Amino acid sequence: xxxxxxxxxxxxxxxxxxxxxxxxxxxxxxxxxxxxxxxxxxxxxxxxxxxxxxxxxxxxxxxxxxxxxxxxxxxxxxxxxxxxxxxxxxxxxxxxxxxxxxxxxxxxxxxxxxxxxxxxxxxxxxxxxxxxxxxxxxxxxxxxxxxxxxxxxxxxxxxxxxxxxxxxxxxxxxxxxxxxxxxxxxxxxxxxxxxxxxxxxxxxxxxxxxxxxxxxxxxxxxxxxxxxxxxxxxxxxxxx
Numbered sequence: 407x408x409x410x411x412x413x414x415x416x417x418x419x420x421x422x423x424x425x426x427x428x429x430x431x432x433x434x435x436x437x438x439x440x441x442x443x444x445x446x447x448x449x450x451x452x453x454x455x456x457x458x459x460x461x462x463x464x465x466x467x468x469x470x471x472x473x474x475x476x477x478x479x480x481x482x483x484x485x486x487x488x489x490x491x492x493x494x495x496x497x498x499x500x501x502x503x504x505x506x507x508x509x510x511x512x513x514x515x516x517x518x519x520x521x522x523x524x525x526x527x528x529x530x531x532x533x534x535x536x537x538x539x540x541x542x543x544x545x546x547x548x549x550x551x552x553x554x555x556x557x558x559x560x561x562x563x564x565x566x567x568x569x570x571x572x573x574x575x576x577x578x579x580x581x582x583x584x585x586x587x588x589x590x591x592x593x594x595x596x597x598x599x600x601x602x603x604x605x606x607x608x609x610x611x612x613x614x615x616x617x618x619x620x621x622x623x624x625x626x627x628x629x630x631x632x633x634x635x636x637x638x639x640x641x642x643x644x645x646x
Contacts, residue, residue: 425549427621432645434450435448436450436638449471452469454466466486470482473635479505480502481502484500485541486539488538492536493536496514497514497515498515511525517536520532522564532566535562538562538563543563552592569599573594573595573596573597578591579593581624581625584640589616594615595610595613612626614626624638
């Protein structure tokens, strides 16, 4: 298939932000399977609240995954604080317990100064002009007009050295919702150049979004070192 390529530089603009297809209280729950049939935990995307970070009103998003199968266990809680008015991430937390060992990372992102810091390190690393973290991308991509057959490249991942983020809109597919109804979805192939990440180039990841105004993620597929993992939508709760 031939893909048109669109380069998009994300700008912060004056005026009201575009409408979003979610609100506080939205919960998207997934059940996981390895190799298509082995039950392997669950995951939840949620819009938890609206907080304030350094004076900026911010969505607080979370993405929680739990896997315990085939001798492997992992519980990951990612939290994102992203501006409601400017779509800029200012704080991002990764709290991962894998095989009984915990790794905690707090990223403080300062787009005005062009850097981010990890944990208590004084070392700074460059960030993008309008940075978005891993979880914020799940929500932001739901607001972006997407056309089948187009490859989009974005320069707004918060780790500047790992840009661009590439999203291919491969095709439309019909899929079932948890209530048995059928919807048209857009099959995306996202690539973030982060080693061992869910959307790394090696993972050959796929993301399905409903092709309607809700843009609900209905499935996520990625390749881990222990096999292929697919997260299928099991429950959707709209926000208040």
